[in-house]
Amino acid sequence: MDDKLMLMIPGPTPVPEQALLALAKHPIGHRSGEFSKVMAEVTEGLKWLHQTQNDVLVLTASGTGALEAGIINFLSPGDRVLCGANGKFGERWVEVCTAYGIQVETISAPWGQALDPEAFRLQLEADTAKEIKAVIITHSETSTGVVNDLETINRHVKAHGQALIIVDAVTSLGAMNVPVDAWDLDVVGSGSQKGYMIPPGLGFVSVSPKAWEAYKTAKCPRYYLDLGKYRKDAAKNSTPYTTPVNLVIALQTTLRMMREEGLEQIFARHSRHRAATRAAIKALNLGLLADDASAAYSITAVQPPEGLDAEKIRSVLKKQFSIVMAGGQDHLKGKIFRIGHLGFVSDRDILTAISALEATLRELGYEGAVPGAGVAAAVRVLAS
Structure with a gap:
């Protein structure tokens, strides 16, 4: 059936109808007074979401672009940094640093395990000369x-x-709770197609006063991603380059929705969906890549039963039920599939995804769990 595709991936995430309608409006000029008012509201909303009084800058870029900007604006070639790498994206920031000639030292953990904070403590305490410029x-x-x-x-x-x-x-x-000011976080990057509930295309970078001091002496090459230009224009409720105005207007809509729901309620909803999804997977006797203590609110990585390829499960889910789950990346391809429960996701979506997963497993010959066990386990969590 057309137009029934259901995204249960870590991004892009589902987009509310209100935001889709905002995207469908006629564009307005990105240098107009009307758009300036939209930018003012969006900037204030982003500061609320980031829990900060720092600058939160809007870039026409992906999350990778936001993080690259967050690295190159505050560091110089030859600077020494520590970078945590326990997955594809941690490894990506190592690659970005290397591309700009930054001296990067990697603190690693196997994919599926959390980084050990003690490893960072030891490295930082050993740096008595204070040569380490950043931790990523x-x-x-x-x-x-x-x-x-x-x-x-x-x-x-x-x-x-x-x-x-x-x-x-x-x-x-x-x-999840990311209290930028309470934790005194210097640079925080993110992307629009995740918890912000709009399509890909915007990146966000929050910058502390301490980071702005580092900006003054940073020497990595930059032009389009020069955050000083974005800061200057943000003070005038504008941006230095052409902005995808309809995306910003959609963001204005979703930020209003998020403020109406409330931060604590948003975090609680994501926590509940994590718990329901993990309970369902355990009831189905499938494996979980991350342990309970280090499981993210937004994604559950599932190890399929012996003899079943994760890509086959994903294929049947999409073909038979028009539900998309994400695959494993790099060496985990075919070994895991990832259920996204991020952004505009409801209890109904969780139950729909779990029931479709159960039906898919049965179709593929899996008999390792009582029929309905996954849905029942999820219901118990959601009803509690």
């Missing part, structure tokens, strides 16, 4: 559904005294 952390690792202990790692960064904390919050902002 992926808060919620999209490729594995693992959340890293950003709060504890950041405490070690703050104890160092000199290093900046640069955070990939692409699949945590809008789903």
Whole structure:
């Protein structure tokens, strides 16, 4: 059936009808007074969502563009940085640093496991000469559904005294508590197609006063991603380059929706959906890549039963039920599938996805669980 596709992936995420209607409006001039008023409201809403009084800048870019901007505006070639890598995106920031000649030291963990905060403490305390300029952390690792202990790692960064904390919050902002000011986070990057509930196309970077001081002496090459230009224009409720105005207007809509729901309620909804999804997967006797202590609010990575390829499960889900789940990346391709429960997702969506997954497993010959066990387990969580 046409137009029935249901996204249960870590991004792009489902878009509310109100936002779709905003996208369908006639564009307005990105230098007009009318659009300036929209930008003013959006900027204020972004500060609310980020829980900060710092600058939150809007870029026409993906989450990767936002993080690249968050790295190159505050560092110079030859600078020494620590970068956590326990998944595809942590490894990507290592690659970005290397591309710009930044001296990157990697603190790693196997995919599916959280980074050890103690490893960061030891490295930072050993740096008595204060040569480490930044620590780069992926808060919620999209490729594995693992959340890293950003709060504890950041405490070690703050104890160092000199290093900046640069955070990939692409699949945590809008789903999990990321209190930028309370935790004193210096640079936080994210993307529109996740918890913000609009299509891909916008990146966001929050910047602390300490980071702006580092900006003054940073020497990585930049032009389009020069955040100083965005800061200057943001003060006038504008942007330095052509803005996708309809995306910003859609963001105005979804930020209003989020404020109406409330931050604590948003976080509680995502936590409940994580719990329901994980309970269902356990009841179906399937594997979970991340343990309970390090499971992200936004993504659940599932290990299929012995003898079943994850890509086959995804294929049947899409063909028979028009439900899209994400596959594994790199060496995990075919070994896991990822259920996204991020952004505009309701209890009904969780139950629909789990019931379709059960039917798919039965069709593929899996008899390792009592029929209906997954849905029943999810219902128990959602009803509690």
